[in-house]
Amino acid sequence: xxxxxxxxxxxxxxxxxxxxxxxxxxxxxxxxxxxxxxxxxxxxxxxxxxxxxxxxxxxxxxxxxxxxxxxxxxxxxxxxxxxxxxxxxxxxxxxxxxxxxxxxxxxxxxxxxxxxxxxxxxxxxxxxxxxxxxxxxxxxxxxxxxxxxxxxxxxxxxxxxxxxxxxxxxxxxxxxxxxxxxxxxxxxxxxxxxxxxxxxxxxxxxxxxxxxxxxxxxxxxxxxxxxxxxxxxxxxxxxxxxxxxxxxxxxxxxxx
Amino acid sequence: xxxxxxxxxxxxxxxxxxxxxxxxxxxxxxxxxxxxxxxxxxxxxxxxxxxxxxxxxxxxxxxxxxxxxxxxxxxxxxxxxxxxxxxxxxxxxxxxxxxxxxxxxxxxxxxxxxxxxxxxxxxxxxxxxxxxxxxxxxxxxxxxxxxxxxxxxxxxxxxxxxxxxxxxxxxxxxxxxxxxxxxxxxxxxxxxxxxxxxxxxxxxxxxxxxxxxxxxxxxxxxxxxxxxxxxxxxxxxxxxxxxxxxxxxxxxxxxxxxxxxxxxxxxxxxxxxxxxxxxxxxxxxxxxxxxxxxxxxxxxxxxxxxxxxxxxxxxxxxxxxxxxxxxxxxxxxxxxxxxxxxxxxxxxxxxxxxxxxxxxxxxxxxxxxxxxxxxxxxxxxxxxxxxxxxxxxxxxxxxxxxxxxxxxxxxxxxxxxxxxxxxxxxxxxxxxxxxxxxxxxxxxxxxxxxxxxxxxxxxxxxxxxxxxxxxxxxxxxxxxxxxxxxxxxxxxxx
Numbered sequence: 004x005x006x007x008x009x010x011x012x013x014x015x016x017x018x019x020x021x022x023x024x025x026x027x028x029x030x031x032x033x034x035x036x037x038x039x040x041x042x043x044x045x046x047x048x049x050x051x052x053x054x055x056x057x058x059x060x061x062x063x064x065x066x067x068x069x070x071x072x073x074x075x076x077x078x079x080x081x082x083x084x085x086x087x088x089x090x091x092x093x094x095x096x097x098x099x100x101x102x103x104x105x106x107x108x109x110x111x112x113x114x115x116x117x118x119x120x121x122x123x124x125x126x127x128x129x130x131x132x133x134x135x136x137x138x139x140x141x142x143x144x145x146x147x148x149x150x151x152x153x154x155x156x157x158x159x160x161x162x163x164x165x166x167x168x169x170x171x172x173x174x175x176x177x178x179x180x181x182x183x184x185x186x187x188x189x190x191x192x193x194x195x196x197x198x199x200x201x202x203x204x205x206x207x208x209x210x211x212x213x214x215x216x217x218x219x220x221x222x223x224x225x226x227x228x229x230x231x232x233x234x235x236x237x238x239x240x241x242x243x244x245x246x247x248x249x250x251x252x253x254x255x256x257x258x259x
Numbered sequence: 260x261x262x263x264x265x266x267x268x269x270x271x272x273x274x275x276x277x278x279x280x281x282x283x284x285x286x287x288x289x290x291x292x293x294x295x296x297x298x299x300x301x302x303x304x305x306x307x308x309x310x311x312x313x314x315x316x317x318x319x320x321x322x323x324x325x326x327x328x329x330x331x332x333x334x335x336x337x338x339x340x341x342x343x344x345x346x347x348x349x350x351x352x353x354x355x356x357x358x359x360x361x362x363x364x365x366x367x368x369x370x371x372x373x374x375x376x377x378x379x380x381x382x383x384x385x386x387x388x389x390x391x392x393x394x395x396x397x398x399x400x401x402x403x404x405x406x407x408x409x410x411x412x413x414x415x416x417x418x419x420x421x422x423x424x425x426x427x428x429x430x431x432x433x434x435x436x437x438x439x440x441x442x443x444x445x446x447x448x449x450x451x452x453x454x455x456x457x458x459x460x461x462x463x464x465x466x467x468x469x470x471x472x473x474x475x476x477x478x479x480x481x482x483x484x485x486x487x488x489x490x491x492x493x494x495x496x497x498x499x500x501x502x503x504x505x506x507x508x509x510x511x512x513x514x515x516x517x518x519x520x521x522x523x524x525x526x527x528x529x530x531x532x533x534x535x536x537x538x539x540x541x542x543x544x545x546x547x548x549x550x551x552x553x554x555x556x557x558x559x560x561x562x563x564x565x566x567x568x569x570x571x572x573x574x575x576x577x578x579x580x581x582x583x584x585x586x587x588x589x590x591x592x593x594x595x596x597x598x599x600x601x602x603x604x605x606x607x608x609x610x611x612x613x614x615x616x617x618x619x620x621x622x623x624x625x626x627x628x629x630x631x632x633x634x635x636x637x638x639x640x641x642x643x644x645x646x647x648x649x650x651x652x653x654x655x656x657x658x659x660x661x662x663x664x665x666x667x668x669x670x671x672x673x674x675x676x677x678x679x680x681x682x683x684x685x686x687x688x689x690x691x692x693x694x695x696x697x698x699x700x701x702x703x704x705x706x707x708x709x710x711x712x713x714x715x716x717x718x719x720x721x722x723x724x725x726x727x728x729x730x731x732x733x734x735x736x737x738x739x740x741x742x743x744x745x746x747x748x749x750x751x752x753x
Binding site for chain 2: 062092097102103104108111113116
């Protein structure tokens with residue numbers, strides 16, 4: 004067993020309008036360092052919930068199971084502690100922060116994480132230089148650093164902004180929740196390249212997607228199929244291509 | 260080290276959540292007995308060695324006040340104030356007035372140090388030349404309780420012809436100017452609290468900027484209430500002549516107390532042709548404890564008269580303190596083409612109550628006004644924006660734009676918007692926009708996922724919400740204000 008990310012028997016529910024709704028029903032997942040894993044699965048199977056639970060969103064109640072990251076009990080940590088430990092979540096729908104300058108937000112975040120990791124904080128000049136280079140590599144317009152966080156951004160701009168944040172925060176484990184949705188082919192390639200630049204023996208990613216296209220660029224190590232709150236099937240990259248062609252129905256029927 | 264840095268550092272030390280500035284300075288006080296009557300007013304006037312006309316003015320105001328009743332229309336609730344149960348005059352006992360800081364009571368200077376007021380700053384006092392392009396130096400006229408104890412930068416200002424001194428001194432040294440303008444913008448009988456202030460005001464600032472002079476530095480006054488049960492009644496008068504301009508900064512802190520303290524200031528601004536006045540306030544008085552005990556009652560009348568054509572008065576305020584805030588900085592837009600602006604951030608937490616806003620009275624043709632009011636409520640606090648836009652028949656072409664945004668934190672606070680719009684001219688254009696929102700869980704989680712603590716996240720979101728107002732503040736105040744916003748909301752989430 005690797006000591007990187009270990010999820011075992013994870014169950015979680017949410018209180019939706021007074022009704023308890025069980026969403027995760029025993030997720031087992033192990034991601035070794037240096038690998039890109041993919042989760043596919045029909046809508047409502049619990050993929051986004053898994054990402055939220057791993058990132059520490061408080062609306063979800065973990066009812067059973069464990070999740071460890073670098074051997075630490077992930078579920079006992081505050082969201083910002085998980086971020087400092089190297090976990091990053093690229094949101095499916097990035098949140099708007101009116102009036103908050105994007106560069107200022109990024110610098111605050113980067114320095115918060117650097118502080119927590121025992122690194123020196125970056126001054127404004129050093130940070131801006133780094134941010135501009137990273138933005139350029141993602142073909143982002145320079146003014147996106149000056150605009151308010153995600154406010155008035157197009158869908159594609161928001162997704163790129165997520166990848167920009169990921170680049171600057173230098174996580175060791177990134178969850179990308181449908182980062183490819185709503186992107187045109189060129190944007191998709193740029194985003195994938197952004198992720199690929201982070202690839203290293205110490206960096207792993209969990210990619211939630213519906214589309215094979217992204218995987219053409221990312222070249223994953225493992226594919227997992229999630230349904231009804233559990234991982235029902237795992238396999239190599241060929242599994243994604245099979246799903247792309249045949250859909251989920253066949254696999255769901257097999258486990259039913 | 261520039262004064263600004265020192266101020267900033269002092270503010271940064273405020274990282275603790277409880278109000279740190281609750282200490283009492285042990286200085287011998289010269290104090291009038293409790294109560295308010297003609298004798299007390301005569302005592303104040305004689306202690307201040309005022310001319311006869313000033314005393315008569317006070318007594319007339321007192322008579323007016325006696326016939327008035329406390330206003331009850333604001334959405335604030337507080338136990339009845341016993342106006343006879345307070346001291347109306349308190350001053351550090353002094354030898355002949357200090358000629359320099361060396362002569363100032365060291366205990367007093369230590370108090371300012373604790374407050375982080377960079378009064379003792381060497382460079383500042385020595386008036387070190389500031390290289391081109393650097394920020395203008397700030398002159399500090401420090402008000403300690405009722406008497407101004409030290410004024411710096413007097414000389415630079417004098418050379419420019421600017422008068423900046425305690426109003427008690429102006430009464431004696433520039434009586435013609437004071438008599439000409441005092442009470443002309445806020446008449447003594449304007450309201451209950453202005454009448455009270457007119458009767459018993461003890462000190463405040465006087466600024467006079469002569470024709471064509473751009474005031475060479477930003478003027479700053481730090482008010483501070485200290486003596487127990489002493490109501491503080493500042494009186495500020497700023498007159499800016501034709502083509503002249505000034506930026507005035509007012510910052511406030513007060514020590515912690517159990518008993519409520521009454522504060523009723525009056526500020527009058529006068530702007531002649533093409534003159535401009537920028538008046539910025541950061542108010543951080545003791546708001547009371549988590550249960551709403553103690554805290555300052557702040558009943559302020561602030562009004563500016565744009566008397567001249569194309570004159571401009573701009574109010575910017577960041578209100579984070581006081582148990583009760585009752586405050587409506589206003590503009591009377593008389594001169595043709597004159598401009599009034601009001602930028603406000605009001606934060607209430609715990610049991611604070613704020614009823615604040617502005618009045619824009621359009622009298623002249625083509626007058627314009629802008630109102631940007633941001634209200635943030637947390638805890639069990641209650642905050643009301645109350646604003647009047649009035650366009651008189653002669654104000655053809657008048658324009659107003661009003662934007663009121665409320666941000667709620669938690670589910671036990673309240674935010675209210677009460678706009679009054681009265682137009683008596685068909686050509687006026689008045690716009691009003693209002694929003695109410697909450698800090699969403701999504702926003703907090705998003706920030707925290709990026710590594711920010713919950714409190715930093717709230718600070719960031721709140722500062723973003725207030726950005727349109729904060730950017731109107733002079734740089735050094737903007738930094739303090741940002742910190743203050745965050746500090747005053749600590750513990751309000753989660």
